[in-house]
């Protein structure tokens with residue numbers, strides 16, 4: 001590590017997924033010296049990159065649970081943050097479809113559950129209206145509930161925006177840095193052992209996702225939980241399938257799982273999934289023939305024509321489930337430690353609510369929070385004294401991220417932008433219409449990609465129908481030759 005990297009910090013946040021980056025960006029609003037450390041080479045490469053990408057309202061959460069509260073709050077915060085930061089979000093709404101009389105009988109209780117969670121916009125939909133709205137739905141649907149605010153979101157831009165904002169506000173991002181232990185400390189400091197050398201800090205926040213129980217045990221194991229990974233496999237269908245549905249199509253959930261859904265993506269594809277299977281290996285991200293088969297069977301029932309469409313890709317993500325039904329979030333004042341573990345199925349939507357809650361717990365545990373004074377926008381922290389209840393969790397100005405959604409205007413569609421800079425008219429990835437200008441910008445961004453996967457998550461290059469068959473060589477050449485910030489404007493040879 002460099003001298004700057006090993007400088008003792010007020011707070012080290014372990015884990016740069018959507019939860020850790022949200023916490024880092026919230027703490028960055030205060031006069032604190034923070035480090036955000038992750039074992040991986042980029043932010044958002046754990047569960048945060050491989051999920052169903054729905055911005056949940058929390059209508060179906062268990063009323064009174066911490067998850068219900070933070071999900072509702074986080075989803076509101078993320079909606080407005082996304083609009084300001086250019087994170088792609090589409091308010092498609094969801095239809096929760098009952099296929100049997102028993103499922104139909106369960107709908108009023110689900111609507112009541114939503115109201116108990118403070119969500120009142122849910123409404124019953126009769127079969128005739130359901131088929132008028134979703135003509136490609138398979139036969140046999142009996143009734144539905146409409147949840148008009150369920151939305152789809154870009155899971156890649158979200159942690160990237162949080163991390164970009166945190167780093168711009170002075171948070172030190174240490175990638176490729178796995179925390180392996182903590183030495184006993186009696187002097188008011190923690191000494192963390194990492195794969196890149198020791199780190200000293202006053203406070204530690206555990207946002208380590210699938211590794212959160214391991215970190216928690218290093219700090220006394222006060223959370224009393226063990227991560228039991230639950231794998232979810234998903235199938236991505238080609239963009240030609242997108243007109244088959246306009247809303248997210250949800251099943252009636254069971255006690256164990258929310259079940260298999262069909263949803264549009266902000267990139268213009270259709271997702272089918274996820275499965276729910278307990279696995280023992282925390283790195284088991286493989287898809288299985290049985291899992292994909294079961295998804296296709298479910299898809300055949302929900303939208304029969306979907307399974308005739310071409311499959312673009314499949315992937316799996318691991319939920320950090322535990323033996324407990326709720327999030328495992330607490331602070332230990334004596335150990336100067338906070339834990340945000342067990343963030344299973346809703347962490348993307350709840351991230352900003354979780355961050356707000358964790359910061360308030362840290363404050364109650366004794367971490368002094370003084371709003372950071374900036375030269376540009378005055379004071380970070382819009383709500384004045386940062387008391388727990390008055391803290392809005394939103395401060396400063398979010399960064400403006402490169403827009404990679406399908407619903408807005410992309411650079412290749414923007415004549416003014418192309419006239420000002422021809423690189424935005426030079427397409428490199430034809431499936432996804434990614435231009436040389438966007439690849440150049442990603443390479444020169446405050447958080448440049450560490451590899452081609454990172455470039456894909458920032459631009460969509462190689463994410464389309466051909467999965468890089470035609471453009472991978474050109475994209476790789478650009479990645480390798482960019483010298484990061486020095487990519488020439490329009491001079492690199494790319495396939496046309």
Ligand SMILES: Cc1cc2nc3c(=O)[nH]c(=O)nc-3n(C[C@H](O)[C@H](O)[C@H](O)COP(=O)(O)OP(=O)(O)OC[C@H]3O[C@@H](n4cnc5c(N)ncnc54)[C@H](O)[C@@H]3O)c2cc1C
Pocket residue numbers: 014015016017018019020037038039040044045046047048049050051052053054055056177178179180207208209210211212215230231232233274316317318319343344345346347348349350
């Ligand atoms: C199939 C599936 C579908 C889902 N669908 C949705 C959805 O539609 N909407 C929604 O809101 N949520 C959804 N989720 C849940 C959501 O993806 C997660 O709750 C969220 O991504 C968790 O974020 P995280 O930051 O806690 O974990 P992660 O993203 O896993 O980040 C944890 C980070 O900690 C790092 N780390 C671990 N151990 C260490 C260590 N010792 N030292 C340093 N770094 C370490 C890891 O490298 C990782 O980057 C879904 C999840 C799955 C699996």
